[in-house]
Amino acid sequence: MTQLSExxxxxxxxxxETAQRDGIDNTPSTDIINALxxxxxQLQLVRSLLGDKPMHIDSGYxxxxxxxxxxxxxxxxxxxxxxVDFICSDFGTPLDIVRQLNSxxxxxxxxxxxxxxxxxSFAPAMRQQVLTAHFxxxxxxxxxxx
Numbered sequence: 001m002t003q004l005s006e007x008x009x010x011x012x013x014x015x016x017e018t019a020q021r022d023g024i025d026n027t028p029s030t031d032i033i034n035a036l037x038x039x040x041x042q043l044q045l046v047r048s049l050l051g052d053k054p055m056h057i058d059s060g061y062x063x064x065x066x067x068x069x070x071x072x073x074x075x076x077x078x079x080x081x082x083x084v085d086f087i088c089s090d091f092g093t094p095l096d097i098v099r100q101l102n103s104x105x106x107x108x109x110x111x112x113x114x115x116x117x118x119x120x121s122f123a124p125a126m127r128q129q130v131l132t133a134h135f136x137x138x139x140x141x142x143x144x145x146x
Contacts, residue, residue: 004040007047012039013060013084016140024066028081034060035081043084045106050097052089057116060084071138077109077121085117094118098146102130113146 002010010028013036028036038102039060062070062078072134077083088097098113100103109123112131131142 002051005044008040019066022133026063026066028061032081039122050088050091053088055086055088077123081121083121085119088118
């Protein structure tokens, strides 16, 4: 197992049940691994903020074929290795997590409360954008704030 930081591995940040099931090669390039290493270092800060509780990563890096398969947006930060979808049940709900991140000093590009999980991006823009997703069937809309 290739550790990118103390608690996050390359395998964890690239694993996808969809890719496995559909035979999609989700192997990252060297540039993507470098981005994932940065993302893992930032996730360490998030984990510390959340009381050093274990985080379950649902989705990290997605190659273009995988991103298309899961209906990700075309400019998703998952494509570049800068985004992760996660939960931290031992800390609290996704809303609790987003509120904690929003009030912290951690630099991020985007944090989205997605209902049952949190999306966080460390893309270089570092906009500190906080959004809440609202779902109507398969369609999601987003509003600023939590």
